[in-house]
Amino acid sequence: MLLLKLAIRNIFRQRRRSLLTALSMSGGYVLCAISFSVSEGSYNNAIRFFTLDHTGHVQIHKGNYLRRPKLHKTIDDPAALSETLDNNDNIEHHTLRVFAPALAYSDTDNTQVNVIGVDPTREKRTSRLAKKVTSGNYISDKVNPDSYYSAMIGTGIATSLNISIGDELILISQGADGSVANDIYIVGAIVGNKDSLDKSSVFLPLDAAQEFLSMQGKIHEVAILLKDESKSREFAASLQKQLPELSIDPWQIVEETFYMTMQADQQGMQAMLFIIIFIVFIGVLNTILMSVLERTREFGVLKAIGTRPKTIVSLITLETALLSMMSFFVGLVFAIPIIAWFAFVGIELPEPVDFGGVQLRFFTGEISTYVFATPLAWIMFFALLVCIPAGIRAGRILPTQAMGSH
Amino acid sequence: MTPVITTRDICRYFGDDEDILVKAVDHVSIDIEPGEFTAVIGPSGSGKTTLLHLIGGLDNPTSGIVELSGTNIAQMSAAELSDFRRDHIGFIFQAYNLIPVLSAEENIEYIMLLQGIDAATRKQRVHNMLAQVGLDGLGRRRPNKLSGGQQQRVAIARAMASRPDIILADEPTANLDSRTGIALLDVMRELNEEHKMTFVFSTHDEKIMSRATRLIHMHDGEIEKDERK
Numbered sequence: 001m002l003l004l005k006l007a008i009r010n011i012f013r014q015r016r017r018s019l020l021t022a023l024s025m026s027g028g029y030v031l032c033a034i035s036f037s038v039s040e041g042s043y044n045n046a047i048r049f050f051t052l053d054h055t056g057h058v059q060i061h062k063g064n065y066l067r068r069p070k071l072h073k074t075i076d077d078p079a080a081l082s083e084t085l086d087n088n089d090n091i092e093h094h095t096l097r098v099f100a101p102a103l104a105y106s107d108t109d110n111t112q113v114n115v116i117g118v119d120p121t122r123e124k125r126t127s128r129l130a131k132k133v134t135s136g137n138y139i140s141d142k143v144n145p146d147s148y149y150s151a152m153i154g155t156g157i158a159t160s161l162n163i164s165i166g167d168e169l170i171l172i173s174q175g176a177d178g179s180v181a182n183d184i185y186i187v188g189a190i191v192g193n194k195d196s197l198d199k200s201s202v203f204l205p206l207d208a209a210q211e212f213l214s215m216q217g218k219i220h221e222v223a224i225l226l227k228d229e230s231k232s233r234e235f236a237a238s239l240q241k242q243l244p245e246l247s248i249d250p251w252q253i254v255e256e257t258f259y260m261t262m263q264a265d266q267q268g269m270q271a272m273l274f275i276i277i278f279i280v281f282i283g284v285l286n287t288i289l290m291s292v293l294e295r296t297r298e299f300g301v302l303k304a305i306g307t308r309p310k311t312i313v314s315l316i317t318l319e320t321a322l323l324s325m326m327s328f329f330v331g332l333v334f335a336i337p338i339i340a341w342f343a344f345v346g347i348e349l350p351e352p353v354d355f356g357g358v359q360l361r362f363f364t365g366e367i368s369t370y371v372f373a374t375p376l377a378w379i380m381f382f383a384l385l386v387c388i389p390a391g392i393r394a395g396r397i398l399p400t401q402a403m404g405s406h
Numbered sequence: 407m408t409p410v411i412t413t414r415d416i417c418r419y420f421g422d423d424e425d426i427l428v429k430a431v432d433h434v435s436i437d438i439e440p441g442e443f444t445a446v447i448g449p450s451g452s453g454k455t456t457l458l459h460l461i462g463g464l465d466n467p468t469s470g471i472v473e474l475s476g477t478n479i480a481q482m483s484a485a486e487l488s489d490f491r492r493d494h495i496g497f498i499f500q501a502y503n504l505i506p507v508l509s510a511e512e513n514i515e516y517i518m519l520l521q522g523i524d525a526a527t528r529k530q531r532v533h534n535m536l537a538q539v540g541l542d543g544l545g546r547r548r549p550n551k552l553s554g555g556q557q558q559r560v561a562i563a564r565a566m567a568s569r570p571d572i573i574l575a576d577e578p579t580a581n582l583d584s585r586t587g588i589a590l591l592d593v594m595r596e597l598n599e600e601h602k603m604t605f606v607f608s609t610h611d612e613k614i615m616s617r618a619t620r621l622i623h624m625h626d627g628e629i630e631k632d633e634r635k
Contacts, residue, residue, distance in 0.1 A: 002512060002519050009507035301503040304464055305517055305564070306492020308485050399464045403503065 028280035029331030032375035037365035056223030074218035102173035106161035117209020136189030150188030156199030175214035300402020313391035409437035416470030432627035445618035454608035496565030498575035511545035535563035555586035575607035
């Protein structure tokens with residue numbers, strides 16, 4: 001207790017210097033916490049938009065469909081699988097999909113397209129597909145009075161084929177049974193814009209797509225939205241044990257390139273912040289060494305009257321740790337409102353950024369324990385690190401020499 | 407009676423070159439009995455302070471043996487020496503050397519805290535020591551709010567509170583006026599008689615010397631004369 005009292009009083013002994021040191025540490029903390037918030041915010045936004053756009057948090061396929069998609073690599077009993085997933089408490093929603101390349105024709109033109117069959121109701125809950133409709137109406141699994149299913153097409157197709165809402169779209173492909181698949185659909189909606197990932201996609205109701213591709217109720221993919229997106233890896237691993245005959249992958253595997261790029265970017269950011277904190281602590285080291293130098297005589301006396309070298313090292317460490325904690329609390333006072341503003345208001349971008357057809361209008365931050373605790377952990381780490389040379393110096397002081405110094 | 411302090415042929419030389427070798431303490435052998443009130447006297451540079459430092463384990467002799475209560479302190483590690491000083495030696499310095507951020511009470515309490523003495527005993531001893539050195543009511547003051555004489559009284563209380571075997575005082579009155587210095591020596595003498603604690607102090611003040619029961623005269627690092635009263 002007396003050691004703590006001694007440490008606190010030593011901090012307040014040189015008020016101005018302690019204040020300046022604390023401010024530099026607080027500044028470093030605030031800078032780091034904001035940077036973490038903004039970077040985490042951007043990454044999480046990107047992940048959120050990416051996963052909600054089409055990937056989901058976890059996907060289920062048959063075999064190696066994810067790496068080598070083939071029409072015949074199907075999940076054969078989607079109804080039973082769907083029931084299993086509906087009963088899983090960790091799952092918010094899931095949707096079923098089929099995929100196939102096809103040729104699309106209008107009266108005058110043709111182009112290559114990706115046919116995506118989706119369950120209209122489930123897809124609306126699981127992805128942002130419904131929100132990406134720029135004109136027309138979201139697809140329905142009902143046929144129109146002329147017995148045609150409606151299709152949603154990307155803007156690229158609308159431009160290439162020069163068609164719009166209400167026009168006919170002819171699709172030709174190969175069926176799963178080897179037959180030639182062809183059918184006519186009515187364009188019900190246009191999806192996204194010219195830069196969207198969906199610009200060459202044709203979205204059909206799942207039943208219509210299965211019928212078109214002769215898939216007899218089979219599907220290629222299940223996309224799952226979890227209640228807790230951070231548990232995607234654990235959830236995928238646990239579901240994999242439950243469904244060993246299928247391949248279950250978290251979004252980090254499904255979108256591996258995106259994930260790796262994001263990780264590399266995040267590590268680069270952390271390295272930069274680490275350097276900033278390191279520079280701040282060179283200044284702190286200087287202050288602590290100066291303080292030890294000024295108190296050489298006092299440390300000499302403490303040693304002379306029976307204080308062990310390690311107790312002196314503990315005293316210096318305690319002083320630095322206390323100063324760091326005080327700096328942290330001061331920093332927190334400034335960091336909380338700034339981070340809260342970034343998280344709840346954010347910066348409105350002058351031009352909206354298109355992200356897979358989704359318009360990002362705000363640049364927002366993240367408010368979480370990680371954002372506040374990580375810079376604190378770094379500050380404490382560096383604070384204890386700078387105590388080593390200062391402590392060694394103080395611990396080695398010879399009482400007779402020290403007491404002769406002023 | 408077994409001496410509480412024994413030095414055998416101790417030397418402390420500074421400098422490596424023979425031409426500039428300073429023999430601060432040169433072949434000094436002394437025995438100090440328990441309860442003695444010994445003054446080491448001599449002019450400045452005679453080796454008084456160095457001798458006290460060697461006895462107190464604050465410095466290592468170039469050669470020779472220092473034994474305190476039968477223990478050769480030269481064979482101790484830094485931590486062992488710290489513990490030994492804490493438990494067996496009380497120091498009073500010329501410049502008081504109190505911890506500036508601690509109050510008088512806390513300065514006195516500090517060594518007892520290192521010794522692991524319980525809070526109640528510490529408080530009781532602090533109270534008693536302050537009364538004995540005549541500083542009742544000034545315990546909460548920090549050193550900068552005390553006069554030189556008062557600070558030195560706190561230093562005496564600090565040195566004695568841990569109940570050491572020996573108290574070493576290096577020119578304890580040098581920074582005080584003669585009246586305060588003599589008063590302080592009287593306090594030390596009373597404590598010596600009351601607690602039978604061994605005091606060894608250096609001085610070159612003749613008025614102070616008169617209070618000692620033994621005088622060790624030093625000159626150029628050597629003992630010139632050793633007289634008991």
